[in-house]
Structure formats: C-alpha cells, structure tokens
Amino acid sequence: MARFRLLEHTADIGIEAAGESLADLFQQTAFGLRQVITSSAISLQQERRVSITAEDREELLVNWLSELLYLFESELFLAAEIDIESIDERNLLARLRGEVVDPTKIDIEREVKAITYHQIKVEEHTDGWRAQVFVDL
Amino acid sequence: MNDIKVEQIDSCRWRIPRQGAMRTDGLVFASRQMMRDLRREKALEQVCNVATLPGIVGPSIAMPDIHWGYGFPIGGVAAFDENDGVVSPGGVGYDINCGVRLLRSGLSVEEVRPRIEALANELYRNIPSGVGSHRRDLKLSVPEERKVLKKGAAWAVENGFGSAEDLEHIEAGGAIEGADPGLLSDRALERGRNQLGTLGSGNHFLEIELVEEIGDEQAANLLGLFPGQVVVSIHTGSRGLGYQVCDDHLKLMQRAAKKYGIELPDRQLCCAPLSSPEGKEYLAAMAAAANFAFANRQLITAWVRESFEHVLSKGPSDLRISTIYDVCHNIAKFETHHYQGKKRRLCVHRKGATRAFPPGHPETPALYRSIGQPVLIPGDMGRYSYVLVGTEAGFGETFGSTCHGAGRVLSRQKAKKLARGRQIEAELAERGIIVRASSRATVAEEISEAYKDVLDVVSVVEQAGIGKIVARLKPLAVVKG
Numbered sequence: 216m217a218r219f220r221l222l223e224h225t226a227d228i229g230i231e232a233a234g235e236s237l238a239d240l241f242q243q244t245a246f247g248l249r250q251v252i253t254s255s256a257i258s259l260q261q262e263r264r265v266s267i268t269a270e271d272r273e274e275l276l277v278n279w280l281s282e283l284l285y286l287f288e289s290e291l292f293l294a295a296e297i298d299i300e301s302i303d304e305r306n307l308l309a310r311l312r313g314e315v316v317d318p319t320k321i322d323i324e325r326e327v328k329a330i331t332y333h334q335i336k337v338e339e340h341t342d343g344w345r346a347q348v349f350v351d352l
Numbered sequence: 353m354n355d356i357k358v359e360q361i362d363s364c365r366w367r368i369p370r371q372g373a374m375r376t377d378g379l380v381f382a383s384r385q386m387m388r389d390l391r392r393e394k395a396l397e398q399v400c401n402v403a404t405l406p407g408i409v410g411p412s413i414a415m416p417d418i419h420w421g422y423g424f425p426i427g428g429v430a431a432f433d434e435n436d437g438v439v440s441p442g443g444v445g446y447d448i449n450c451g452v453r454l455l456r457s458g459l460s461v462e463e464v465r466p467r468i469e470a471l472a473n474e475l476y477r478n479i480p481s482g483v484g485s486h487r488r489d490l491k492l493s494v495p496e497e498r499k500v501l502k503k504g505a506a507w508a509v510e511n512g513f514g515s516a517e518d519l520e521h522i523e524a525g526g527a528i529e530g531a532d533p534g535l536l537s538d539r540a541l542e543r544g545r546n547q548l549g550t551l552g553s554g555n556h557f558l559e560i561e562l563v564e565e566i567g568d569e570q571a572a573n574l575l576g577l578f579p580g581q582v583v584v585s586i587h588t589g590s591r592g593l594g595y596q597v598c599d600d601h602l603k604l605m606q607r608a609a610k611k612y613g614i615e616l617p618d619r620q621l622c623c624a625p626l627s628s629p630e631g632k633e634y635l636a637a638m639a640a641a642a643n644f645a646f647a648n649r650q651l652i653t654a655w656v657r658e659s660f661e662h663v664l665s666k667g668p669s670d671l672r673i674s675t676i677y678d679v680c681h682n683i684a685k686f687e688t689h690h691y692q693g694k695k696r697r698l699c700v701h702r703k704g705a706t707r708a709f710p711p712g713h714p715e716t717p718a719l720y721r722s723i724g725q726p727v728l729i730p731g732d733m734g735r736y737s738y739v740l741v742g743t744e745a746g747f748g749e750t751f752g753s754t755c756h757g758a759g760r761v762l763s764r765q766k767a768k769k770l771a772r773g774r775q776i777e778a779e780l781a782e783r784g785i786i787v788r789a790s791s792r793a794t795v796a797e798e799i800s801e802a803y804k805d806v807l808d809v810v811s812v813v814e815q816a817g818i819g820k821i822v823a824r825l826k827p828l829a830v831v832k833g
Contacts, residue, residue: 224763225393325764325793329595352764
C-alpha cells in the first residue's frame with residue numbers, strides 16, 4: 216500500500232507521505248519521487264548505497280531526495296526497493312536496489328529539476344510521521 | 353489567502369498595503385479576473401513574504417503572469433539596496449538564466465510550410481531534448497567547461513557556433529561579469545558537462561513560428577520582422593548545472609540567514625546580505641551558471657541554422673537566420689536605477705520576469721536604441737507568443753521589468769486529466785501545428801488549457817505601460833523534451 220500521494224501545485228508537484236517511523240517515512244517520500252518521474256515498473260538488477268548528512272531533518276529530506284535525483288540524472292538509476300539501514304535527524308544510510316533505465320524504453324514522464332524547501336514539513340504525530348515536500352519541475 | 357488585504361489602484365494595478373512583517377507594499381499587475389483567480393492560490397502570500405526581506409527598495413512586484421512558486425512567486429520582481437539589501441537564490445530560481453532567444457529568418461511561410469514536418473523532425477533529431485540525451489560530438493573537459501562558465505555565449509562563437517553579431521543581441525552581451533567557476537561544486541560541473549547544448553524538458557521548447565500580426569510597424573521594421581515571416585524561438589536555461597548551483601547555495605544561505613539574523617517566513621526565501629561573503633559568492637556562482645545558459649542557447653542556435661540548411665538545401669545567405677534578441681527571465685543583476693529622485697545601484701531579482709529596458713538605455717543594443725529593448729514572451733504551444741519592447745514608464749515603475757510568459761493556471765495533474773482520452777498531437781496538427789516530443793506526458797501537461805491566454809497577460813502589460821506590443825507569433829512546429 217502506497218502511503219504517499221502527489222499534491223497539486225500550479226507549476227510544480229508536491230509529495231505528501233506518512234510512515235510509522237522516520238525510516239518508513241523517508242522510504243515513502245522516495246517512492247513518491249519515483250512516481251513523479253515515472254509510473255513504469257523498475258527491476259531489481261543493481262544496488263547502490265547512499266550516505267546522507269544534514270543539519271536538521273527537513274534538510275535531511277531535501278538531501279536524501281536530491282541524492283536519488285542525482286543518481287537518476289547522472290546514471291539513470293531508479294530504485295524499486297529501499298532499505299533505510301539507519302536514520303536519525305541528521306544522518307541516513309540506505310541500500311537501494313533498482314535499475315539503470317533506458318529512457319527510450321520506459322516512459323519518463325517528468326524531468327525533476329530539484330527538491331525545494333518550500334513549505335517543507337517533517338513532523339512526528341501521535342500516530343506516526345508525516346512529511347510534505349515540493350519538487351521543482 | 354483571502355485574509356490578505358488588497359486595494360485596487362486602477363484597472364490593472366493592485367496594492368497590497370504593508371502588513372505584518374512586510375517592510376514595503378506589494379504591487380501586483382493584474383486584471384480584475386486575474387486577481388479573482390489569484391486569490392484562490394498562495395501567490396499573493398508569496399508577494400508579501402518577499403516584502404519582508406531586508407533592504408528591499410520599492411514594492412515587492414508581481415507581473416500579470418504571476419503564479420504560485422516556491423519562496424518567491426513566479427512573475428516576481430524585487431530590488432535590493434547594494435549596502436543594506438540581500439540576495440536570495442530562491443529569488444532567481446533553480447533554472448538560473450532560463451530565458452528566450454528569438455531568431456529571424458529571410459524565409460516566408462510559403463517557402464517553409466511544405467517542409468515543416470521534415471524541419472520539425474530534423475530539429476528534434478539534431479537538438480537533444482528530454483531526459484538523458486546529449487550531443488555525442490560535444491565533449492567538454494573540465495578546463496573547457498570553466499571557459500564556458502567565464503565566457504558564456506562568446507565561448508560558443510569562438511568555437512565556431514554562430515557569429516559575433518549574435519553576441520551583440522544578447523542580454524549582457526551573452527556573459528555576465530564576475531563569474532567564478534571555481535565556486536561551483538564538482539557535482540554542478542559534472543551535471544553541466546553532459547548537458548551543454550540540450551533543451552531539457554517540461555516547459556522548455558524550440559518553436560518554428562510565423563509572424564502573424566504586427567502591432568508597431570516602426571519597431572517591427574527595426575527588429576527585422578514582417579508579416580508571413582518565419583522565425584524560431586528557443587526557451588531553455590542552465591540545465592542541471594544551474595539547478596545544482598541553486599541547490600548548493602540554498603544550503604549555504606540557510607546557514608547564512610541564521611548567521612546574519614534574518615527571519616524567514618519560508619525557508620526557500622533564505623538569503624544573505626549582498627555585502628557578505630555568502631552573498632558575493634552566490635552572485636559569482638550564479639553568473640557562471642547564467643553564462644552556461646547563454647552558451648547553451650548559442651549552441652542550439654547554431655544547430656537550428658544547420659537543421660534549416662540541411663532540410664531546405666539552402667546556404668546561410670539565403671536563410672539569413674540571425675538573432676533578434678536573447679533575454680533572461682530567472683536572474684539577479686546589479687543595475688543603476690533612479691528611485692525617488694536618487695540614483696541607486698540595486699540588485700534586481702527577476703524570477704519569471706523579463707528585463708525590459710527603455711529606448712535610449714545604454715544596455716539596449718545600438719540597433720534598437722530608438723525603440724527599446726526587445727522582450728520575448730512565449731505563450732502556450734497551441735496559441736501564440738508575443739514580441740514587446742521596453743518603455744520609459746516601465747523603467748521608472750518596475751525597475752525596467754515586465755512579464756515572462758503566459759503563466760500556468762492548471763496544475764500538471766489537472767492538465768493531464770483534461771488531456772486524457774484526447775489525441776493532443778492530432779488536435780494541434782489539425783490546426784497546423786506539428787509537435788515532436790520525447791514524452792507524451794509532457795505534451796499532456798503542456799496543453800493550451802494549462803496556461804493563461806498570453807494575450808490577457810501582455811494586454812495588462814501594455815495597458816499598464818510597462819511594455820509595448822510589437823508582433824504576434826503563431827507556432828508552426830514545436831519541439832519539446
């Protein structure tokens with residue numbers, strides 16, 4: 216079950232996600248970003264590891280999604296499985312499994328320019344974590 | 353945001369009186385209908401947020417194509433004092449020096465129409481667009497890339513892409529001074545190397561257009577425009593390199609804003625004093641990214657010429673494809689303005705707004721000095737675009753700025769929904785517009801209905817006196833990513 220949804224914005228698109236833990240939440244935002252880029256199925260052929268640091272959890276979210284975007288832009292790598300190995304408010308370690316895609320074979324729906332700080336939220340609620348982030352298209 | 357107080361000044365001007373933490377008023381150019389629509393989204397709140405930034409001079413201005421952005425609204429103009437003011441990467445945007453170039457040709461629509469499909473195919477093939485595509489014959493070493501970042505469009509001309517005459521007809525001569533490539537991260541340089549000479553995707557485009565109507569004959573003559581003429585528009589920017597420069601500096605500016613005690617209503621508005629090391633470094637990195645964008649549009653210009661020569665089997669002297677002008681619409685620049693009777697050096701941020709300098713201004717190219725700087729306003733792919741010139745009144749009221757395009761009215765998801773089940777390419781072809789795009793989703797999200805009618809936008813501009821309509825252009829072929 217997807218626990219993210221894409222938000223309407225006049226020029227761009229937002230991702231709203233929910234998770235039981237911070238790790239769960241960050242995983243969902245990554246799936247949200249992938250949905251902005253493509254709805255095509257991604258296979259589990261390759262693995263990447265990423266290590267992210269930041270000053271606070273909002274910046275951690277921006278840096279995390281920016282890293283995924285960089286992997287896509289520099290190598291056309293898209294993740295289908297995400298294992299957040301460790302996370303706190305300023306550090307994240309993750310193992311990604313996915314595919315280096317061929318843009319002539321799968322439908323790349325949108326080119327995401329960047330992850331913004333606009334109205335960014337990473338919040339803990341009584342029933343879990345919620346995040347909101349807008350991407351620039 | 354209905355709680356924002358807005359006062360109507362006249363039929364196309366609205367004042368948002370200083371309220372809350374605002375240091376100055378907001379000034380919005382819009383028709384009554386546009387203001388009704390604006391009140392339903394958050395763009396006006398963003399006009400107010402910009403007005404809270406330190407050292408702002410004059411009002412926080414919004415053009416009639418204003419829409420909800422991130423941090424600054426799209427369609428926003430804000431000027432800051434060189435001593436007390438700030439510079440904000442969010443006030444320029446991710447796509448640093450996104451802009452438009454217009455090329456004239458000596459061709460009439462009758463000569464081009466029979467070959468229009470072949471031309472669209474050739475442009476689509478010859479100029480990389482969409483995700484991951486680039487010219488295999490353009491390989492940049494790091495030292496060469498640094499030259500691009502210093503020299504801008506001149507780098508392309510020195511390497512055989514275009515002529516010195518092109519450079520005379522580009523804002524800032526195709527290179528912004530003070531660029532420091534050494535300030536760019538490895539990641540920014542890496543993203544740039546593969547993307548120089550690419551169009552990108554989304555609202556970026558390449559269009560073959562027909563001059564449909566002339567509004568000011570004297571100005572059209574000087575711009576070399578005549579009815580029935582074929583022209584070409586290029587809309588793109590600094591690609592991944594610019595996005596990365598913005599991203600890197602947003603991070604630095606978050607810290608800088610805290611360091612200098614600047615309170616921010618939205619983190620995306622983070623900024624630093626113009627006089628601080630952080631502010632100066634951003635401007636030097638931004639200039640490098642802007643120069644990359646100038647070089648990008650210059651390369652694409654050369655490949656447009658090549659494509660026309662190839663398809664029409666004509667030489668350059670028959671085609672006479674030359675640059676009318678090239679404008680930035682995402683930029684921050686130091687400029688000299690008269691404000692309240694005093695000469696001031698200001699850092700003018702234009703985010704989704706175009707510089708529109710008046711007749712006689714020294715930065716307006718010599719050829720156009722009697723009519724004002726050309727301003728290029730693309731509409732949507734199904735209707736039309738406009739060529740305007742800057743005015744003296746605009747120089748006084750908006751720091752020599754005007755609108756930049758049609759402005760979206762529908763979110764991408766709503767546009768996609770509206771396009772579902774329709775054959776958008778076939779609909780456009782029936783109206784004489786050929787579309788070539790690598791992504792069908794792009795075409796769906798860029799349908800005409802997603803945008804304001806650009807005529808409404810330029811009408812407000814003309815009525816307000818901050819721009820003067822010269823010509824209307826109709827698309828014949830559209831290439832998108």
